[in-house]
Amino acid sequence: MTVGTCRVELHLAGNNSLKGKRRVVKSIKDRIRGRFNVSVAEVDRLDEWQRATLGIACISNSSRLVDETLTKVVNLIETDADALILDYAIDLVTQ
Numbered sequence: 001m002t003v004g005t006c007r008v009e010l011h012l013a014g015n016n017s018l019k020g021k022r023r024v025v026k027s028i029k030d031r032i033r034g035r036f037n038v039s040v041a042e043v044d045r046l047d048e049w050q051r052a053t054l055g056i057a058c059i060s061n062s063s064r065l066v067d068e069t070l071t072k073v074v075n076l077i078e079t080d081a082d083a084l085i086l087d088y089a090i091d092l093v094t095q
Contacts, residue, residue, distance in 0.1 A: 004069070011050060011051060027082075
């Protein structure tokens with residue numbers, strides 16, 4: 001069994017309110033959930049207007065599948081015009 005986590009730091013340029021931030025983050029989370037069988041949540045920087053941190057988790061019996069899925073999630077986020085990825089990290093734990 002392999003558990004994979006991904007932490008993605010985002011810059012949300014052009015936002016001047018938490019309402020605008022929620023709209024962008026919700027859109028990203030909905031697209032991720034709609035395309036991949038993963039869990040996703042905003043995990044840090046909750047009160048900052050132009051920054052967001054997403055946590056994504058995936059579990060499978062194949063470490064290759066987990067790594068590929070999380071990489072595809074990051075690639076999907078990169079296509080969003082409202083968000084710029086500042087940093088991300090993928091961690092796999094195999095048991």
